[in-house]
Structures are given as C-alpha cells and as structure tokens.
Amino acid sequence: xxxxxxxxxxxxxxxxxxxxxxxxxxxxxxxxxxxxxxxxxxxxxxxxxxxxxxxxxxxxxxxxxxxxxxxxxxxxxxxxxxxxxxxxxxxxxxxxxxxxxxxxxxxxxxxxxxxxxxxxxxxxxxxxxxxxxxxxxxxxxxxxxxxxxxxxxxxxxxxxxxxxxxxxxxxxxxxxxxxxxxxxxxxxxxxxxxxxxxxxxxxxxxxxxxxxxxxxxxxxxxxxxxxxxxxxxxxxxxxxxxxxxxxxxxxxxxxxxxxxxxxxxxxxxxxxxxxxxxxxxxxxxxxxxxxxxxxxxxxxxxxxxxxxxxxxxxxxxxxxxxxxxxxxxxxxxxxxxxxxxxxxxxxxxxxxxxxxxxxxxxxxxxxxxxxxxxxxxxxxxxxxxxxxxxxxxxxxxxxxxxxxxxxxxxxxxxxxxxxxxxxxxxxxxxxxxxxxxxxxxxxxxxxxxxxxxxxxxxxxxxxxxxxxxxxxxxxxxxxxxxxxxxxxxxxx
Ligand code: UN1
Numbered sequence: 001x002x003x004x005x006x007x008x009x010x011x012x013x014x015x016x017x018x019x020x021x022x023x024x025x026x027x028x029x030x031x032x033x034x035x036x037x038x039x040x041x042x043x044x045x046x047x048x049x050x051x052x053x054x055x056x057x058x059x060x061x062x063x064x065x066x067x068x069x070x071x072x073x074x075x076x077x078x079x080x081x082x083x084x085x086x087x088x089x090x091x092x093x094x095x096x097x098x099x100x101x102x103x104x105x106x107x108x109x110x111x112x113x114x115x116x117x118x119x120x121x122x123x124x125x126x127x128x129x130x131x132x133x134x135x136x137x138x139x140x141x142x143x144x145x146x147x148x149x150x151x152x153x154x155x156x157x158x159x160x161x162x163x164x165x166x167x168x169x170x171x172x173x174x175x176x177x178x179x180x181x182x183x184x185x186x187x188x189x190x191x192x193x194x195x196x197x198x199x200x201x202x203x204x205x206x207x208x209x210x211x212x213x214x215x216x217x218x219x220x221x222x223x224x225x226x227x228x229x230x231x232x233x234x235x236x237x238x239x240x241x242x243x244x245x246x247x248x249x250x251x252x253x254x255x256x257x258x259x260x261x262x263x264x265x266x267x268x269x270x271x272x273x274x275x276x277x278x279x280x281x282x283x284x285x286x287x288x289x290x291x292x293x294x295x296x297x298x299x300x301x302x303x304x305x306x307x308x309x310x311x312x313x314x315x316x317x318x319x320x321x322x323x324x325x326x327x328x329x330x331x332x333x334x335x336x337x338x339x340x341x342x343x344x345x346x347x348x349x350x351x352x353x354x355x356x357x358x359x360x361x362x363x364x365x366x367x368x369x370x371x372x373x374x375x376x377x378x379x380x381x382x383x384x385x386x387x388x389x390x391x392x393x394x395x396x397x398x399x400x401x402x403x404x405x406x407x408x409x410x411x412x413x414x415x416x417x418x419x420x421x422x423x424x425x426x427x428x429x430x431x432x433x434x435x436x437x438x439x440x441x442x443x444x445x446x447x448x449x450x451x452x453x454x455x456x457x458x459x460x461x462x463x464x465x466x467x468x469x470x471x472x473x474x475x476x477x478x479x480x481x482x483x484x485x486x487x488x489x490x491x492x
Contacts, residue, residue: 008092010041010185012048012209013192015055016202022048023210028185031098031328031365032318038096039186043210049177049217052206056148056175057223059203064145064173066201069122071171076119077198082112082159082191089159089190094319097158097184098327098365099282101320110453111163111191114470117453118167124472127481137487143479145173146249147225150218152239153180154231155330156285158187164453165228166191168474170204174226177206177218181231183330185209219243219250228469228477229253230287233390233462240465251466251477253458255390256418258448259292259411261433263404263424264299270445271423272306275396278421278447280314280326280369284394285334287463288419288441288449291391293371293398294407300400304371308354311369317359328365329393335365338393342370345386345397349375353398373398388414404429408436417461421448440464 010026011018021042030036044052063071082089090105097104130139149169153162162180169176180188192207208214212235219227219242228251229239236252243250260275262268278290295303319327329335346352356368374381374397381387386397401407404424411420419441422433430444440459443450451457451470458468467476 005095007037008039008186010039010189010209012044013189013196013205013207014048014052015206016196021045021210026182026185026209028096028183030095031331032320032363034332034363034365036095038092041209043182044208044214045210046214046217049208049210049214052177052208053148053218053221053223055203056177056206059201060145060147060175063175063201063204066173067122068126068171068173071173072119072122074195074198074200075115075167075171078194079112079115079119081194081197082108082115086112089187091320092190093158093187094327096186097155098319098330099285100324100327101322103282104319107157107160111159114160114163114453115167118171121168121171132485134487137485140484140486141481142484143172143475143481145479147174148223149174149176149478150215150221150224150227151176151178152215152218152227152229152231153178153188155181155184156282158184159191161230162188162191164457164470164474165230166195166205168478169228170200172475172478174478175204177208177224179208179210179214179218182209182211215239216242219248220246224248226250226477236465249466249477251469253287253464253469254462255416256287256289256459256463257292257388257390257414257416258288258290258419258421258439259294260290260421260448261294261404261407261411261423262296262299262303263407263422263426263429264296265425266299266423267425267445268299268303268306272303272310274421274423274445274447275307276310276314278449279396280311280394281449283326283329283367285330285392286449288451290421290448291396292387292411293396294401294410295398296404296407297400297402304353304398307371311354311356314356314369316356316366316368317362326369326394328363329367330365332364334392335367338367338391338395341385341389341391341393342367342372342395345372345384348384349380350384350386350397367393369394371396371398376400382413390416404432408433411437415462416459418459418463419443419448421446440468
C-alpha cells in the first residue's frame with residue numbers, strides 16, 4: 001500500500017506561464033481513501049480562459065510556420081519525459097482516478113506511445129497528388145491547420161485521451177486551449193508540464209482547469225476554429241450544436257453500450273478472460289467497456305460459470321495495492337449512479353447472476369463486479385435500463401440468443417455503435433459479424449476495449465460525431481485541405 005503523500009499543487013498554464021487559478025477552490029481526492037487529498041488549487045475563471053484563447057490565437061501563425069519535423073520533435077521529447085516518470089505518474093493516476101497501478105502506468109506509457117506516433121508524422125505523407133485532365137498541370141492536395149483548437153477531455157483516461165487529441169492537434173500546426181475534467185486534473189497538469197519542458201513555444205498549449213461552463217465558453221468563443229471532445233453523450237451533443245451554430249467543426253466521442261457475443265464453438269476460457277477484462281478493467285469506466293453479454297444458448301451456462309469462477313479470483317480494493325485487479329469508481333457520486341442503475345435494472349425484472357465481494361471497510365466509491373441476467377421476454381429485456389443505458393461502471397447485462405444472427409441483431413440495438421467483441425472459431429460467423437454489426441471497432445476473440453495509436457478510433461451511429469480519432473484519421477479533423485492546380489509557365 002502506498003503511504004500518504006502530500007497533495008500536489010494544481011496550476012493553470014496560460015501563454016507559456018504557470019499561474020494559480022483565480023476561481024473557486026479545486027481539490028481532487030482519492031476515491032479509495034476519502035480522507036486523502038491528491039491535488040489542490042483553484043479553478044480557472046472566464047478571464048483566464050479568455051487570456052488562454054488570445055494566447056493561442058496570437059501563437060497560431062508562427063506555430064503553423066514551424067516545419068512539421070520540428071513540431072514533432074517537441075512531442076518526441078515529451079514522450080521521453082513521460083516514459084522516464086511513468087512509475088510516479090502511474091501512481092498519481094491510480095490515486096486520483098481509481099484505476100489500478102498497472103493500468104495507470106500502462107496509460108502513461110500509452111500517452112508516450114501516442115506522442116511518439118505523432119512525433120514522427122513529419123516522416124509520413126503530407127498530402128496527395130492527382131493527375132490533371134489538362135496538359136502541363138498536376139493537382140496537389142495540401143493540408144493546413146484549423147487554427148485554435150479547443151480540447152475538452154474526460155476523467156477516465158486523464159492522460160491518454162488528452163495525448164491522442166493534443167498530439168495530432170499540435171503536430172498538424174494548431175494551437176490548443178485544453179479544458180480537462182476537473183475531477184481528475186493532476187494528470188492533465190503532468191502532460192502539460194512535459195510538453196512545456198519539451199520546448200513548446202509560449203501560447204501553443206494552454207491548460208485551463210475549471211468547471212464545465214469553461215467548455216461552453218470555449219466553443220462559443222469567436223476566436224475558436226475547432227473543438228474536440230470526449231465524454232458524455234449529453235454534453236457532446238450540446239457542444240456539437242453550439243459549434244454548428246457558429247460554423248465551428250466539432251469532433252465528439254461519446255457513449256457506448258458495447259456487446260460481447262459468445263457463440264457456440266468459441267474458446268470459452270479465452271472468451272471468459274477477455275469478457276472479464278472488457279467489462280471490469282478500469283471498473284467499467286471506459287466508453288469501450290463491455291456492458292452487454294450475449295450468449296448463444298448452448299454455451300450460456302458453461303460460459304457463465306467459467307466467468308464467475310474467474311471473477312472469484314478478481315480482487316477489488318485500493319488500486320495502489322499491486323495485488324488489486326479493480327479499484328473504486330471515480331467518486332462516491334459516480335458509484336451512487338451505478339448502484340441506482342443496478343436497482344432500477346433489478347426492479348425491471350433483471351436477475352442477479354453474480355456479485356463480487358468488497359474488502360472490509362471499502363468506502364462508498366466502490367461497487368463490486370456485477371452480472372445481471374435480463375428477462376427471457378424480448379420486450380422486457382430490451383426495455384431494461386441495464387440494456388439501454390450506459391451505466392459507466394462494473395455491470396454486465398446478459399441475454400441468451402437462439403442463433404448467431406439473433407445475437408448480432410441484439411448487439412446492434414439502440415443508438416450507440418462504438419465497439420463489439422465476437423468470440424467464435426467459425427470464419428463464416430466472423431464475416432457475418434463484420435458485415436452485420438454496425439460499430440466503429442470490432443474485436444474478434446479479444447475484449448471490446450482498447451485502441452492503438454496508428455489506426456482509426458471512434459464509433460458508428462450516435463457514438464461519435466465528426467471524423468474518427470487517432471492514426472491518419474486524426475488529420476481529417478485537425479486539418480483542412482487546399483486543392484492546388486499547379487501549372488508551369490509558358491512552354492519553352
Ligand atoms: C480504450 O478502450 O482503451 O472514453 C480507450 C473512453 C474512450 C477511450 C477508450 N474514448 O473510454
């Protein structure tokens with residue numbers, strides 16, 4: 001167990017200077033140890049946001065003129081800094097957010113990996129060349145930054161998600177005003193510190209930690225040229241609407257209600273391991289988490305008993321303890337919401353199939369891993385909140401399907417379409433899943449969560465709005481194109 005550590009000082013980063021917030025008091029706690037303050041300071045005010053946007057706007061033209069290789073070099077230096085302190089930062093992340101130490105350290109390493117991927121962007125293709133229907137001409141498509149980009153990020157990946165938005169924003173030549181989730185602000189500060197130390201010019205990145213109203217003020221700011229958001233569906237849609245009203249492009253990554261489908265003939269041990277990871281790692285607080293489990297009838301009982309056996313070995317507790325597999329929710333309020341969701345699902349006819357144990361003295365931010373089986377009646381099952389609502393916690397809702405086709409149809413129910421996982425050894429069913437399940441990310445024989453920096457990430461249907469994130473897709477949002485009709489002078 002980690003000893004009590006003094007609270008870190010929270011600061012804002014505006015126009016290249018670290019300063020205190022001028023707003024209300026801001027503290028972040030440790031959800032596993034309610035008496036412990038992880039970081040403390042003051043919130044940013046509207047005036048500090050205003051100065052941040054002005055600084056980003058003033059820095060924009062000069063930053064856009066820096067060669068991409070030089071912009072990338074700053075990201076590569078920041079990646080090395082994060083890698084050098086991944087142990088300490090991972091512990092801070094676990095203490096502040098509640099995910100396990102291994103996941104916290106893994107997330108910091110992932111942020112570094114993302115910075116590296118975009119740090120090398122200068123070595124990749126920067127545009128396209130088309131042939132022209134006219135003699136003596138070529139047509140080039142070159143890319144340019146949007147300008148000042150607002151970045152609004154959630155609590156659940158407090159360094160990886162910011163890295164995968166900020167790294168492409170910067171390498172493609174934008175300047176940034178970043179408002180992270182104020183519940184988990186310390187890792188935001190750590191990423192900004194690494195980028196500052198790596199040599200970002202003043203005003204290119206500005207960090208304002210404060211209330212949600214700052215996000216709204218950002219999207220409504222006349223100097224803002226784009227906004228990228230990850231978080232709840234409600235907030236994402238409000239920001240997208242505000243952006244549309246002003247003609248400002250918005251990229252929003254929102255909710256998911258992701259299914260794992262286990263078909264007859266699947267490797268059930270592999271499936272049980274992966275479903276457990278998908279549903280319960282990070283305490284289920286991922287937009288890609290598995291929250292629906294659809295079992296083909298012949299393997300349903302066998303699979304559920306294997307999953308329950310694994311869960312009996314799955315320890316819930318203080319995430320700073322290396323033997324713990326699952327920590328608390330981010331806060332008691334978040335845990336209350338999940339408990340209310342479980343109660344509502346039970347009142348609507350769900351049956352409790354499995355509920356893990358909590359350690360003695362576990363505080364109110366803890367909810368044990370919970371598996372609910374939904375009623376056999378389709379209409380009842382499909383009206384159950386555990387089937388329709390994103391609880392954002394360690395809760396899995398199970399249904400039994402007559403066939404693979406029925407399982408795929410159920411997986412697609414509702415407005416979300418972020419990810420799905422299919423467990424089968426039958427190539428024909430795999431191809432049916434690729435064609436038939438409308439999601440942004442499909443896993444075959446692996447858990448529904450996870451993302452690699454070099455490939456597109458994001459949802460189908462109402463899970464995502466605007467271009468996909470990561471890989472080369474990121475440039476679809478962070479740049480616009482200029483089509484250049486290129487002809488020489490008079491022939492010699
Ligand atoms: C992952 O599955 O590892 O907010 C990343 C989220 C997603 C990120 C998921 N945007 O949970």
